[in-house]
Amino acid sequence: MRITCLHTADSNIAVFDNAARQLGLMHHEITHLSRPDLLAAAERAGGLTAELRQQTAELLVNLAANADRVLLTCSTLGAAATLANESSAAPVLRVDQALAAQAMQTPGNIVVLCAVETTLSPTRTLFEQAEKHPQAALEVRLVNGAWEKFKQGNLAGYLQTVAAAADAAYRQGANCVVLAQASMAGAAELTQTGVPLTSPACGLRAVVAKPEA
Template identity: 75%
Template sequence: MRITCLHTADSNIAVFDHTARELGLTQHQFLHVSRPDLLAAAEKAGGLTEDIRQQTADVLLALSENADRVLLTCSTLGSAATLASETATVPVLRVDQALAQQAMKTAGNVVVLCAVETTLEPTQQLFTQVEKHPQAQFEIRLVTGAWEKFKQGDLAGYLQAIAAAADAQYLKGAVCVVLAQASMTGAAQLTQTGKPLTSPECGLRAALA
């Protein structure tokens, strides 16, 4: 199967390749396209505008012409995948859809961590829309200062800040901690009190299901 991933951070290419190997998906062909300009535009605009959504959907549609599955790995731009899927001839998926679905099957308090402010609203909408366990409740939290570390190239500091935030939520009683952005994935290996859910693992499993 040919799976094309659209990223908005170059570092996510290695994250998805590593996750694919961990899941034993080496028989599939992965192609990666990175468009950091799309996320930068959303950050500059203060969120996802209709214009950026359409622009992202057009990119996804173009990629779908030579793929069996297209995965949008950016949580800020997530709804562009929904828009593209209306006319694409192959599945166009947002990688955090499966993440939200799995998280909300949990009874109890689910805490969703975001690193960049532009992801807060799209993530809130996504988690509100998915089917929930009757006893599931969720809250979205921003890991303050983490994104600055990421943009400065301090990936180790970025992941450590997220891991510390996840541990703090587990200690407060969260039954499930979710890392909303693919770039946060490495923090799941650094936590001490629980293993957060990550979008590459959930998203790749769903793409192949």
């Protein structure tokens, strides 16, 4: 299977290659395109504009012309995947869709952590739309100060900050902690009080399980 991933952070290429290795998916042809300018544009605009959604969707459709599956790994731009599927030659998936589906089946308190402010609203909407356990209670939080470290190139500090927020959520009674953005995945290996759900593994499993359109 030819899988193309669209990222908005260069460092996510290694994150997804590592997740593919751990899941035993390296026999698939996985290629990557990184467009940090798309996320930067969303941050400047305060979120995903109609114009940026259209631009991203057109890019996804172009990528689908030479792939069997396309995976959008940016949570801020997630809605572009829905638009792209209206005219795409291959299925386009957003990486956090499967993450939300799995998380919301957990009974109890579900705390979803985001690092980028523009991701808060689309992430909350996605998780609220997922089929949920009758006893599930959702809270979406911003990890203050994390994204500044990421943009400064301090990836270790970024992941430590996210891990500390995840540990705090567990100590406060969370039954499930979710790291909403793909760039946060490495923090799951640094937590001390629980193991959060991460999107790269969930997203890649969903990609290979997705039937033909």
